[in-house]
Amino acid sequence: MSPGAEQLVELAARWSAALERQLPAAERLRQQLHAAPRLSGDEHETTARMTRELEGVVRFDAVADAGAVGRVGPEHGPAVALRAELDALPMRERTGARFAASGEAMHACGHDVHLAALAALLRASAALALPVGLAALLQPREEAYPSGALDVLREGVLERHEVAHVIAAHVHPGVPVGAVAAGGGFINAAADEIEVRVEGRGGHGGYPHEGSDTVAAIAHIATGIPEVVRRTVAPLNPAIISVGTLTAGDGAANVLPAHARLLATMRTTDPADREPLFQAVRAMAERVAAAFGTRAEVVRTEGEPVLVNDHELALGADDWLARLGVDGAEPMRSLGADDFSYFSDAVPSLMMFVGVETAGEQPQPALHHPRFLPGSEAVGAVARALLAGYLAAAERVLGIEHHRDPLVASGRGGA
Numbered sequence: 001m002s003p004g005a006e007q008l009v010e011l012a013a014r015w016s017a018a019l020e021r022q023l024p025a026a027e028r029l030r031q032q033l034h035a036a037p038r039l040s041g042d043e044h045e046t047t048a049r050m051t052r053e054l055e056g057v058v059r060f061d062a063v064a065d066a067g068a069v070g071r072v073g074p075e076h077g078p079a080v081a082l083r084a085e086l087d088a089l090p091m092r093e094r095t096g097a098r099f100a101a102s103g104e105a106m107h108a109c110g111h112d113v114h115l116a117a118l119a120a121l122l123r124a125s126a127a128l129a130l131p132v133g134l135a136a137l138l139q140p141r142e143e144a145y146p147s148g149a150l151d152v153l154r155e156g157v158l159e160r161h162e163v164a165h166v167i168a169a170h171v172h173p174g175v176p177v178g179a180v181a182a183g184g185g186f187i188n189a190a191a192d193e194i195e196v197r198v199e200g201r202g203g204h205g206g207y208p209h210e211g212s213d214t215v216a217a218i219a220h221i222a223t224g225i226p227e228v229v230r231r232t233v234a235p236l237n238p239a240i241i242s243v244g245t246l247t248a249g250d251g252a253a254n255v256l257p258a259h260a261r262l263l264a265t266m267r268t269t270d271p272a273d274r275e276p277l278f279q280a281v282r283a284m285a286e287r288v289a290a291a292f293g294t295r296a297e298v299v300r301t302e303g304e305p306v307l308v309n310d311h312e313l314a315l316g317a318d319d320w321l322a323r324l325g326v327d328g329a330e331p332m333r334s335l336g337a338d339d340f341s342y343f344s345d346a347v348p349s350l351m352m353f354v355g356v357e358t359a360g361e362q363p364q365p366a367l368h369h370p371r372f373l374p375g376s377e378a379v380g381a382v383a384r385a386l387l388a389g390y391l392a393a394a395e396r397v398l399g400i401e402h403h404r405d406p407l408v409a410s411g412r413g414g415a
Helices: 003-035 044-053 111-124 148-154 214-232 271-291 311-323 341-346 377-397 406-412
Strands: 060-063 067-072 079-085 133-139 163-172 185-188 190-199 239-248 259-268 295-301 307-309 350-355
Touching: 003 044, 003 111, 003 311, 003 377, 044 060, 044 067, 044 111, 060 133, 067 148, 079 111, 079 377, 111 133, 111 163, 111 377, 133 148, 148 341, 163 341, 163 377, 190 214, 190 271, 214 239, 214 259, 214 271, 239 271, 259 271, 271 295, 307 311, 307 341, 307 350, 311 350, 311 377, 350 377
Parallel strands: 079 133, 079 163, 163 350
Antiparallel strands: 060 067, 067 133, 185 307, 190 259, 190 295, 239 259
């Protein structure tokens, strides 16, 4: 083992021990954040709470309106960014927890856990000499547009802090409790929204030949979309278009409406499929509409790109997780989306998923469910994942040759 590798192993041991001492306070912070959720674009109070918690440890600068970024360790040179999201979801909580939110917002996606974990890791680093800068990124608007991650990029945060890699860890009930899923390659899908507006000549239901039937047109377009996907995208490339909204008419039974509308989400996993699939949907919608004597306008709102994990960082993180005593898990891949993908598109990055459970619930509530409530142990689990990610990225920045832990090499890890 090289001297640089030995120093990282020693740092990992000291940081891990210091982290354990910080967890009780971090778990209390998580409860405070959970009880006071703020929706996307209104996270200023959450950011203020985090900056107060880390006063004397990190000096933060505002970014992307409600967000903040600060740096510890070496002031100059490459840095590893650790990202935690600030925003909650617009729903009423139904967990019954003592620290449950009481209004129309809820941390139903674990962002309160991510924030508290990052705070614990930063406080634990205070007495340590980090070999590579650590940029703490408190990101707004992960759950809504305009994307907070995209604004962070546009404001030049990665360039200003010389960020070489971005690391994140997200709780997930689909991963074994306490285990961490890394894994290189495709992780989350690109997410675009498609709107189809059909215009026709309204009329009376008793005289359909005198009007044009936008209802029939929009219905045929909606049912034709799955066939477009099947005939456009190779079956080995996961892709889907799901219709979420279909509207026409104002409630009358005998009126043929002049307008109809469809909203759908388009998820693709290969960047090369994204544009051809949209164009195929547009061509189908226009032709179907024309067959019914109507006109279709098809618009795409571009969302997040495909989230791709760097293979080397994933392997390194699995190794460090094993050293820290954390179980690995199979990679968590899905057609979900996360604007972390903008970071993975910009620099080699790593998103991990940390297994959690909601006590007393079967089946387990999914992310974005009003009963979703990871246990207090989730804070430490996410913090250890972030620590492993930082160490893997630091190893890469420092040019330390990576030697896999025998436990990982024998199949213990998930990459």
